Amino acid sequence: MNATKILLALLTILALSTGQILFKISAAQIDFRLDRLIPSLLNQTLIIALVIYGVATFLWLAVLKTTPLSVAYAFTSLAFFLVPILSSVFLHEALKARTFVGAIFIVCGVYISLSA
Template sequence: MDSNWLRATMRMRMVVREVAASIVKPGTVSSSAQPLRISVQMPRSDASLTPAAIGMILVTLAMLACGQVLFKLVSAQLSFSRPASFLSGTLLVALAMYGAATLLWLAVLARVPLSVAFPFYGLTFLLVPTFAWWLLHEPIRPQTWLGGAVILVGVVISSWGNRA
């Protein structure tokens, strides 16, 4: 075994014991104590899909698709042997777009149950190739279009009856 790994493991155990000792005072825990159970209860959202929520979802997906196109554009300029190449403006814009899309997705999830909103993510399998064809002039195989159409039908079916 690597001695550095062993030292790190032993140090981690000591830290855990110190933290546990600072939280639980000696003599306050009986031998029959139950293990700590952490439960996070989210308020149940019975909200249905409103036009605003659908719009927010579609904007999120469009931002993610645009981010993928930007990642493709910047990928030709990146070099792992030149770390400075990662300071590309295009890459920073793509990362900022992903960050903004994440924040917008959180706003969606505050309004719509995850089980209702998440199936829309399947549309990225249609949007990304469409944006690649439109903006990067990449050829798209007929199977990709057909698969995207099937996914679109699946999203429609999964969201059926969830509208306000």
């Protein structure tokens, strides 16, 4: 993978991870009672999250156009590290040491996948 493809893949993962944080925030604003569901689904945070996911989809398609799926998909594992960091910063969720240990294994796995 060249630098442009790697950058597009990383931007995709960043967008998807950001979308997850916004989904979590919007979930608190959704009222699942039948008579209030539709209006609560129109909240701004959810709409922004969906737009970000749409943009991420197009970025991902650009990556997949010229990159084998088996290579590109390795990057998605980075979200398992990025989402906990973002949730710690923006949602004030606890970030545990084992997250960093797992991240080391994930990064090593991505490196091995890409260098093979």
